[in-house]
Amino acid sequence: MKKSVTRYVEKAVAAVAAARGVAVAGLPEIAIELPREKSFGDFSSNIAMQLAGRWHDNPRAIGAALKAELEKEDDLVEVTVAGPGFINMTLDVACWHRCLREIAAQKSDYARLDCGAGQRVLVEFVSANPTGPLHIGHGRGAAVGDVLARILSRAGYAVEREYYVNDAGNQMQVLGRSLRWRYLELLGARHGEIPEGYYRGEYLAAMARDLLREQGDALVAVSVAEEDEVGLDFFTRTAADAILLGIRDDLKLFGVDFERWTSEKEFFASGKVDLALAELKEKGVLYQDEGALWFASSRFGDEKDRVVVRANGVKTYFASDIAYHREKYERGYDLVVDVWGADHHGYVPRLRAAIEALGHCPESFAAILVQLVSLSRRGTPVAMSTRAGEFITLEEVVREVGRDAARYFFLTRRSDSQLEFDLELAKAQNSDNPVYYAQYAHARICSIFRKVAEEGLEIEGETPALGAGLTLPEELELIKKLDDFTVVLEAAARTLEPHRVTYYLDDLAAQLHSYYNRNRIINEEGKVSGDRLLLMTVIRQVLNICLTLLGVSAPEKM
RNA sequence: GCGCCAGUAGCUCAGUUGGAUAGAGCAACGGACUUCUAAUCCGUAGGCCGGGGGUUCGAAUCCUCCCUGGCGCGCCA
Numbered sequence: 242m243k244k245s246v247t248r249y250v251e252k253a254v255a256a257v258a259a260a261r262g263v264a265v266a267g268l269p270e271i272a273i274e275l276p277r278e279k280s281f282g283d284f285s286s287n288i289a290m291q292l293a294g295r296w297h298d299n300p301r302a303i304g305a306a307l308k309a310e311l312e313k314e315d316d317l318v319e320v321t322v323a324g325p326g327f328i329n330m331t332l333d334v335a336c337w338h339r340c341l342r343e344i345a346a347q348k349s350d351y352a353r354l355d356c357g358a359g360q361r362v363l364v365e366f367v368s369a370n371p372t373g374p375l376h377i378g379h380g381r382g383a384a385v386g387d388v389l390a391r392i393l394s395r396a397g398y399a400v401e402r403e404y405y406v407n408d409a410g411n412q413m414q415v416l417g418r419s420l421r422w423r424y425l426e427l428l429g430a431r432h433g434e435i436p437e438g439y440y441r442g443e444y445l446a447a448m449a450r451d452l453l454r455e456q457g458d459a460l461v462a463v464s465v466a467e468e469d470e471v472g473l474d475f476f477t478r479t480a481a482d483a484i485l486l487g488i489r490d491d492l493k494l495f496g497v498d499f500e501r502w503t504s505e506k507e508f509f510a511s512g513k514v515d516l517a518l519a520e521l522k523e524k525g526v527l528y529q530d531e532g533a534l535w536f537a538s539s540r541f542g543d544e545k546d547r548v549v550v551r552a553n554g555v556k557t558y559f560a561s562d563i564a565y566h567r568e569k570y571e572r573g574y575d576l577v578v579d580v581w582g583a584d585h586h587g588y589v590p591r592l593r594a595a596i597e598a599l600g601h602c603p604e605s606f607a608a609i610l611v612q613l614v615s616l617s618r619r620g621t622p623v624a625m626s627t628r629a630g631e632f633i634t635l636e637e638v639v640r641e642v643g644r645d646a647a648r649y650f651f652l653t654r655r656s657d658s659q660l661e662f663d664l665e666l667a668k669a670q671n672s673d674n675p676v677y678y679a680q681y682a683h684a685r686i687c688s689i690f691r692k693v694a695e696e697g698l699e700i701e702g703e704t705p706a707l708g709a710g711l712t713l714p715e716e717l718e719l720i721k722k723l724d725d726f727t728v729v730l731e732a733a734a735r736t737l738e739p740h741r742v743t744y745y746l747d748d749l750a751a752q753l754h755s756y757y758n759r760n761r762i763i764n765e766e767g768k769v770s771g772d773r774l775l776l777m778t779v780i781r782q783v784l785n786i787c788l789t790l791l792g793v794s795a796p797e798k799m
Numbered sequence: 800g801c802g803c804c805a806g807u808a809g810c811u812c813a814g815u816u817g818g819a820u821a822g823a824g825c826a827a828c829g830g831a832c833u834u835c836u837a838a839u840c841c842g843u844a845g846g847c848c849g850g851g852g853g854u855u856c857g858a859a860u861c862c863u864c865c866c867u868g869g870c871g872c873g874c875c876a
Contacts, residue, residue, distance in 0.1 A: 274815070277822095287818060290856070300856075324819050325856055370876075410876055505876095533874050544802070544872085551874040558876045586803050587871045612804080613869075653824095654812070657804060659869070661811065666825090669838095675824070677838045689835045725815095732815065744813060747823080758831085758840040765834085777835095799838070 242340050242724045246284045246330060247273050249317065253310035254288060257303070263296060275725065279714070282319060282329040283721065289326040300326025337720045338708040344723055345779050352727050352786060356734065357398030363569055364390045366580035367492070368405040371485040372416045373442055378582060380495065380635040381660060382611045384651035384792075386580040387497045388739040389609070391790050396734035398576070403501040405565060408481055409509055410558060416440055417477030421461060423449035424476070430463040448483055491636045496644055496792045508561045508568075517564035517599075518549060518556075526598045536563075541594030541603075563595045570601050578737065583610040583657065609737055612659045614651075619665045642667040645793045649676040652743045652791055675747065679788065680796050682750035686781040687797040689762050693769055702771035710772040715756050719776060722749055723783050739791075746787040753780055 250271050258264070276285045289304035296303060304322035311320045311330065319331040344351050366386025369379050386402065394400040419440040425431040427449055435441045452460065461472035492498070508514050518534070521527050526537045532552035536559075539546050549560040569577050577596075581588070589608045597603045616623040616633055623633065639647050646667040653675065654660045666674060692698070702710060711720065726745065733741040762773045788795040 272818095274818080277819070281819075285819090290818085293856080327819065407876065412876060531874085535874095548874045553874075555874085557874070562876095583804070584870055585876095589803090610804080658812080659805080663811095674838075678824095681836080681838050685836060685839085692835055728815075736816085740813085741815090744823090751823085754839055755841085757835080758837090761835065763835045769835090799836075 282331040355397040360575035362398045362576040363574045370407045371481040375635040381651045401500045409505040417473045420480040421476040514564040538594035543590040543594045580609045583612045679750040682753045683784045684799040706771035706775040
């Protein structure tokens, strides 16, 4: 509907401009909004005020001229100029009924947009080191990345999900040492506290017990010195493989699937890192200093230059990440989205610099920074310390509160604001828990349809229903809300903000509950309003789409 | 010290990218089940949008200076 109204306003502006002999080119974009106040009508525009400056006239006079043009439109039954120059427009109710029928006809394809125009997008997320199980912070990143991908996909982008496995570098060495230490501990060759800097989580001790049981006690000599490299490759690989399998399981349990798992190690092994560096060198943005090789990222907006090859000859993580992103562009994505923990925000300018240096438009790269999650139980904080190896894993959270609640909770905040996750609240089987609110709305509507079908109730009105009997203010508000979903989805895709869908869903559910409490679809005589049933059909349809976008189930019964 | 993000009701947070009288949930208080599901609804109360200055028809939103909190400032990843 908004699009139709936008066209009317565009037409009116063109007509008025012609009458005044003013050029239409270079005019501001026509912004159509939903007025806060219902009495202002269905849509409003501030275009008269925008034009006032350019046309050197007062906004109310321009508004009056536009109003005269707009009144020629059959669909607009009322046009007024209000306040400082807002143009308020009210549509014929028949338009809203038509709108409802159109949405109903599209069924589950409603709000499949084409604003992505088939452009290819890569969403890279989670990408945690395989050094330990996923914790709750990764869970938030997983929910945000996955739902973002679903939203973009519905908005008409060709989306792929990718997990970048950071399986190279120091921390993998430490992982191998940690597992070897645990193994030797079981053989009585290590005692006391695990050394400082090692991974001390219980999962490695458990893994060591499995190793001993399944593969015996000869994997490494008990006499091996701690600094020694003997057997490290084996322990590193064993630990990383097992942990990565666990991560895949956790993500599956959480409802997240990736098209692609990419290994950092492979980038080094295949020489792609060298290729990327060679390309940068060719572009003249690398230089040698103090024995190291630097990338001149400050020429592309970073605050300082960054090392890509250390003086000891070892390439940095940044170097492999350049190679990785270079490959993303070579694969032909139009938009590259990375979902990171917000503590990596300082890393954004240097990567964007590298992307630009490689000749790609920096606008085509977006980093979504996901803020910290703090856990609590009934308001009291749950301490989490990665150092002590005591953290709540994603798996524990999902098992405790359920996938639906966990996903929903992660999406109730903007990504860049901190999130307090209350385990008791998420687990609550009562009305305090917001995830049930939306699901309940869906189940309630299903229940009506069940009753109609089971009891073979008579449906009143035209067949098929036209919706013409829907004239209550709350019915029209509902139809407008349903119509607005395309706008919300488009905005969520454009701004890469999945929480917009959560808020929309909550609003729609609220309107449904309110309507349900006030009006009956099946009346006292057991007769069913066909028009209201049509309205329920469409609401259920949109609730279902939203829940599916969030990866939350849409129960038919609760 | 420099940079990034945040600061909105008692608490947790939205706020359609500059619009009209700033919203929701929880908590508090008062109501609604012989009903298509009360996991719901209706009502009351709650505000110097961190503070000052600026930009304009118009600012929670933009620019600037302070205050507070989180994070980042490695030839770690």
